[in-house]
Amino acid sequence: MRKIEITTMSDLPEKIESIRVSLERIYGAKLNVEFSALPVRSLCPTEEFLEKDKLALILMKILNEGYKVPIITVRKGGSYYILDGHHRSYVLLKMMEEKTESYVVRFPDEVSYRAPQKRPLEDLPILDVAPIEDSILKAWSQIITLLKYYEAIYGAPFYLKIEDAPISDVVPTQPQVGGKQVSSINKILVPIVCLKRHGKYYILDGHARALKAKQMGLSCIRSVVLTSIVDVDYGIIRTVNAVGLRSLDDISIVE
Structure with missing residues (x-):
């Protein structure tokens, strides 16, 4: 498995300084760095694609560890272009967060x-x-x-909401789950993925985890x-x- 590198609070200052110095060399101008809270929807990418495994890791760290590291941007007009983050x-955009903290590289007016x-x-992509x-x-x-x-398939943006779903309101979308899948789970480390309609949570991924939560006597599952x-x-x-x-009672556990 490849090593996925993500920015931490400890290496953020060095990364900010490295970006500032590099841009000063490229543009031949003295640049300043400011700290600000930016609207997430004002952010524009400077990369061509995103990596799925890195998105998954960051989502996991945000939900499990409260991972929150400011991004680094450069301002041009009313937009902010992402240099790091x-x-x-x-992930914050898809979680419908309105703002994110950022260190903003500022160019002088003449550059x-x-x-x-x-x-x-x-x-x-x-x-x-x-x-x-x-x-x-x-x-x-x-x-x-x-x-x-x-x-x-629906031609519209989708977003992520994090909720504690009552076990009694969780509805399966498949009739069977393998017994080994359920028994192999010792601790529920990953949320189930659902669609929600009329107060019911329809499982898209995580039937075994939902059944394990029910067997453990939990009243809710993330x-x-x-x-x-x-x-x-x-x-x-x-x-x-x-x-x-x-309901989950309608699932058959097969060996």
Whole structure:
């Protein structure tokens, strides 16, 4: 498995200074760095793609560890171009965060930053740059996979809401789960992924984890809910209702 490098608070000062010095050499001008809270939707990418395994790792660290490291940007006009922090900016955007902390490199009035063509951060393709061998990280990456899948089939942006789903309101979308899948889980380390409709949580990924939570006597399970800004009639929910799946009690555990 490849080593995924993410910025930490300890190496952030060195990274800021390295970027500032590099840009000063390129542009031949003295640059200042300011600290600010920026609207996430004002951010523009300077990279061509995002890496799925890195997105999964950052999402996991944000939800499990409270990972929160400022990004580094450069201002041009009313827009801010990301120099460091594309992946954490994308995750925050998809979690519907309004602002993010940033160190902003400021150019003098007489010098203009040569920005790439402006485009939305959400438009960047997400690539599988390397196989994900770690089973936990692979499960987290499934959240990103499902997010992009639903955006593709419904032609609309989807976002992530983190909720504690009551076990009694969790609805399966498949009739069977392997017993070994359930018994191999000792601790629930990854949220289930759901669609939510009329107070019910329809599982897209994590049936075994949901069943394990029920067996453990938990009243709730952490859930990542995929939600869209437009009203969507989900075909999978129609199918589930048609076949009569209503609760986790309707799942058969097969050996």
